[in-house]
Amino acid sequence: MPSETVCPDCEESLERMELHGTDVMGTLSIVSDASDDGFLSGLRADDLLTPVPYVCPECRRTLVYAE
Numbered sequence: 001m002p003s004e005t006v007c008p009d010c011e012e013s014l015e016r017m018e019l020h021g022t023d024v025m026g027t028l029s030i031v032s033d034a035s036d037d038g039f040l041s042g043l044r045a046d047d048l049l050t051p052v053p054y055v056c057p058e059c060r061r062t063l064v065y066a067e
Helices: none
Strands: 051-055 062-066
Touching: none
Parallel strands: none
Antiparallel strands: 051 062
8 A cells, every 4th residue: 555545536645544344353465366367366365465544634535545
């Protein structure tokens, strides 16, 4: 993740936020579908990514990155 993330709409610096709410196990994560040939297809089952929201303070656009 770049050290400074910029809003694609208004070019303001995005603020990193904390994601609240969880699944049954108590954590949120992003896992690649093994049958998918997309950009996450190279992940192993133990390579879980955490969704991290970034919000633009100007236009309130929210982007969620997998880190």
